[in-house]
Amino acid sequence: MDKLFAITLDVGSSLANKTGTWRTYRPVYVDRLPPCNNQCPAGENIQAWLYLAEEGRYEDAWRKIMEENPFPAIMGRVCYHTCESACNRGALDEAVGINGVERFLGDQAIKHEWRIEPGSPTGRRVLVVGAGPAGLSCAYHLARLGHAVTVLEGADKAGGMVRYSIPKYRMPREKLNQEIKRIADMGVEIRLSSPVSDLAAEMKKGRYDAAFVAVGAQLGRHLPLPSSGGVAVLDAVQILRDLEHEEAVPLRGRVIVYGGGNTAFDVARSAVRLGALESLVVYRRTREKMPAHRSEIREALEEGVTLRCLSTITEVGTGAVTIERMELDAKGRSQPTGEREMIPATTVVLALGQDTDLGLLTGVPGLRVENGLVQVDRNLATGATGIWAGGDIVPADRNATVAIGHGKKAARQIDAWLRGEVLRRPAKPELASADMMNTWYYSDAPRAIRPILEAVRRTSGFAEVVGDYDEGTALYEARRCMSCGNCFECDNCYGVCPDNAVIKLGPGERFEFNYDYCKGCGVCISECPCGAIRRVPEAI
């Protein structure tokens, strides 16, 4: 080629210069575990379904929830949503309203009648005892895996404590019924009014290959109180059960509820709604120590429930009870003071926790019961071959979300066992902690408030107290999610690389590093908003 004067070489491209050789560290894309997912007792992949909801893909988002938890409309109401306490956004402004979005998605599914198909039949038969959240969750997951499931339930309706204990103003029954019906529609047989008294015999009779026991803790705990018999002493769980059956409950006059858990408040708040003159919660320790949820206490106080902490009931008289004042000792434990006082009372309700009735398990070889709880290994297997247990009858936190998580875990174990395999737990990815995030990039956005029914309207009936997010609010709330530890395709790495060493693969495909040119400066790692890039030393 003819070259201009003083030019001896053709123009070359710097692409010949592979600057990747400079690197001592390399950036690597990872998916870290968001703290919300890590916290969820039902193992929901919250970040993943919020990601789908952010795009307005509500059905996809709902299906993502349904991979882990068949009850988003129930969870969106009664779950204690500890995920929100773990949410990284809490350190920025306020936690993402995960629970409200979950409820929105659950309600969308009911409205649009989205369904889940069962798996192709395996020919194996599994028995589930108890149609509470644990049993139904297990049945659902087994059905998705293609097993034939029969649920035997002693009561005349399914739902367990969620139906028979949680009042309607927190859990409207039509939503509960719809989510249970969806499971029945998958071919799960739920036999009501069919209590099991001998598990071994039942399994033999029905020729089941395996069983999951989740009969819950149905017996209200009692306390021997000296009583002259003038004031009725009732059991909280029994009262709530009667309420569900629409039987007349004697919550009139001056109602005193003894206990500080959620059950106590459910009764106290129901009493207000039934027109009691007074509804007083008496608790042995301080208000801070109350196991009931803060929102539960707050809403109860708004409705006119009164509290009396550091107090015990020592005697039940006629038209009155005797209360003793307690005080905290140096170790913070409450101790009696001997100071007593009579207060007027019509009814006393004991809400001191529940015990189990495990008669059906007597004589099952290898199965161990200790302190009224079925002993299980980390996979929820009992000592008896082919029998798993979960929910309120095993040693764990007692709430519906834990029970649902147990049902899922047991289903997956049973499935593996039926196939003669051992389920390998995938290694838990590293936690996406707050210090891995670069929160500069997120728009400032305070949390949306869920509408709350006015106190006056609450106390006059059993209408639902906490309202729904409308679509705009649900979308807004989903978009507040920072996608901790998981790429959300913000293009930052692609943009900030001074060496064009990030390859954008296109929508939904994320990115790749071009290690031929990446010098390992780490700018992409610093500027990734959600901590989805890890710095890995090169072997030099």
Added chain:
Amino acid sequence: METQIIKFYQTGSFAVGNRLLDESQRSVQANMRRSNSLNSGHRACQGCGEALGARYAIDAAMQATSNQLIAVNATGCLEVFSTPYPETSWQLPWIHSLFGNAAAVATGVAAAMRVKGRQDVRVIAQGGDGGTTDIGFGCLSGMFERNDDVLYICYDNEGYMNTGVQRSSATPPAARTSTTAAIGEEPGNGFGQGKFVPAIAMAHEIPYVATASVAYLRDLEAKVHRAMSLRGARYLHIFVPCPLGWGAASEDTIRLARLVVETGLFPLFEAEHGEVTGRYQIRHRVPVEEYLRLQKRYSHLLGKRPAVATIARIQAMAERNIRRYGLLGEEA
């Protein structure tokens, strides 16, 4: 009261892209088909802010001109790391002449285009702060006062980096360079010296003057677009951290470019015909220490016995900018 529905997009316009936004509203850098005017394989240090700033600016200009663009480059890192003869990283017509004459060469290129009737071909001159505020300043002022149809971009890394981190008239007070050692009464570069060329450019009352930072991509791209929509002399001054010269970690480049703005030390604004027409308002205000701490060129100010009085003087500079350019909004 009028209400307006504002859509909320998770990261708003702070991130480079945003899958929730319409494609037309995303940045040039988010585009899979961006021109990558400064291609891979260049020899800039790890995390070089200048290499990044140049790609941001030139890609935006390429998009604004449908790729009808010629760049003239002053001597400096940007030229040396991109074009070691015969290789080049530039993917557009690119001319290098001398350290101090980029503005004059660009004037000549613009004149040639005019003569050839190629008004569609636009011209950019670019250089470092040394090539702009010091040795090239006479040529630059001439280009401004003649109102030549050139956009001049200065990549300000606050020193002569290419030749070993010497002081320039854009080096900030107290910073250590190889010619302003951290010794004596007033260690590092002196106070009360240097110049802020954007203000001088405004004094020429040219059509457009703006400042930008590599941490504010959307703002930077918008300013390049505005500049390319106008004719005549235009000036863009981009703040580009230099990890090597400043003694900063390579991964902190964008963080530094953000902190310098959020402290108030570097004001982001634009001006037309000598009048300020827009300013960036500080989003998360931070004290200057947070910016200084990340750089070894200021290490003599911090450490066990911090130079409280000197830090206060630097803080006062930030306050002055905030006042002068209204960086905290009208009410502040």
